[in-house]
Amino acid sequence: MKNHPIALYIDLLFCLVIMPLAIRLLPVDRWIATNTAFLLTLVAYVYVLYFVYRLARLPKLFMQKKYLQIVLLLGILAGVTELLTYFPMPAERITDNIRQVEARMHIRTQTIWFFFLIVTGFSLAIELTFELFRQILSRQEVEAEKNKAELALYKAQINPHFLFNTLNTLYALVLSGSDKTESAFVKFSGILRYMYSQSSSEFIPAEQEVDYIRQYVDLQKLRLNHHTQVELTTEISNGQVPIPPMILITFVENAFKYGSSADTDCTIRLLIQADEKLFLFQTENAIMNIPKEKGHGIGIANCRKRLELLYPGRYTLQTDEADGIYRVKLEIRIKEE
Structure with missing residues (x-):
């Protein structure tokens, strides 16, 4: 002092x-x-x-x-x-x-x-x-510096995880000779620009994150056939509400990874709501592909750690499986009461 x-x-x-x-x-x-x-x-x-x-x-x-x-x-x-x-x-x-x-x-x-x-x-x-x-x-x-370092580590782990999964999607389109390949690469380049332009940001406006999720969903639709339907619903009353970048992508990835099918009708539902007080994100998908390992790897664990560092006591993250349906519900209280 x-x-x-x-x-x-x-x-x-x-x-x-x-x-x-x-x-x-x-x-x-x-x-x-x-x-x-x-x-x-x-x-x-x-x-x-x-x-x-x-x-x-x-x-x-x-x-x-x-x-x-x-x-x-x-x-x-x-x-x-x-x-x-x-x-x-x-x-x-x-x-x-x-x-x-x-x-x-x-x-x-x-x-x-x-x-x-x-x-x-x-x-x-x-x-x-x-x-x-x-x-x-x-x-x-010291605690603030530690938290900052941990957040940087978790974000660094998320990016390679996302890139690996997305490159697999592009690789599948190339192998199949799909006429959607060029469009997929254009969307993928837009997603990359978003990732690296926001790599140093702790918070971004919700509308930017929603636009990023929408691009990712469009990219995934290019590889899916008519058996998998995707419903993305957004209700954003205030697009400037700050949220962490790439906080939702893990759940969206999992929904497509385990909830899509090439020969059975299924639906993936995504809901994003945001206002001045509350940010809500939900996913719902039938389990079409059984994970080889219990859990979904480091993605969800990293997301929980980021949320705990950024919103201690101000968020709830629920995942449950019932009757072959997997659901995720994330609520973030934007303002402390």
């Missing part, structure tokens, strides 16, 4: 409010007249002591296990405080009764040590609070 305005306000509070009020507890009027040098020295010492503590930052030294430095500093400050108790009395006061002199010296000693303890306690309390805030902010920065 170096050079933070709050630290400056605390210092001003101590120097201009707390210490003047504490000094008023002393017999200031009498000491100004009879013991001016001691009073000025005491006031100067109190302020110097405070800023020594603030500059030394004892809690930080303690966290760094620099115990010897702490002991040396406290020893030096205690020694200086003890020396201040021997500040000479004015010559005219020494002529007083010896008991009166001893009483005044005792009061001065108590006053000096009282201010030492007050300044020490206040300074350490303030610096300990600041150090706790520093630790919290440091952990938050």
Whole structure:
């Protein structure tokens, strides 16, 4: 919290409010007249002591296990405080009764040590609070950097996964000699431009993601025959709602991978809704191809991790299978309540 305005306000509070009020507890009027040098020295010492503590930052030294430095500093400050108790009395006061002199010296000693303890306690309390805030902010920065790195990793894993599946589609069209091959490559190049133009974006407008899904669906339709019907429904009241790029593609891919057939009638249904508060995505498809392995690989796992990092506690992702129908439902609360 170096050079933070709050630290400056605390210092001003101590120097201009707390210490003047504490000094008023002393017999200031009498000491100004009879013991001016001691009073000025005491006031100067109190302020110097405070800023020594603030500059030394004892809690930080303690966290760094620099115990010897702490002991040396406290020893030096205690020694200086003890020396201040021997500040000479004015010559005219020494002529007083010896008991009166001893009483005044005792009061001065108590006053000096009282201010030492007050300044020490206040300074350490303030610096300990600041150090706790520093630790919290440091952990938050580390966590933010970690989350950013993890998001970059998950996005990097999604892109090759998508490319592999899409290239398989193009390869099948080429092998079959389909007249749709040229159109498929045009759509594929558009999808690639989207992927790499948004590779560094954490959020994009929902309408861009929907357009990307629509291009992907059109690309898949080129390889499908009349047995597989695709229904894509979009209800976007606000196309500028921010969502993570390529957050939906895994579920769309799976719907086509496991829900399409070349010889049996089937339907793949996709629904996307978005407004200022809620983003909803649903898929529904008959299971026409049984996965060889349980689950759908890293795609869905990565999607869950991205959602957890970006929307902790603000999303629900449900997948279920019943009567040969596989369903996915993703809800994201755009704004925190």
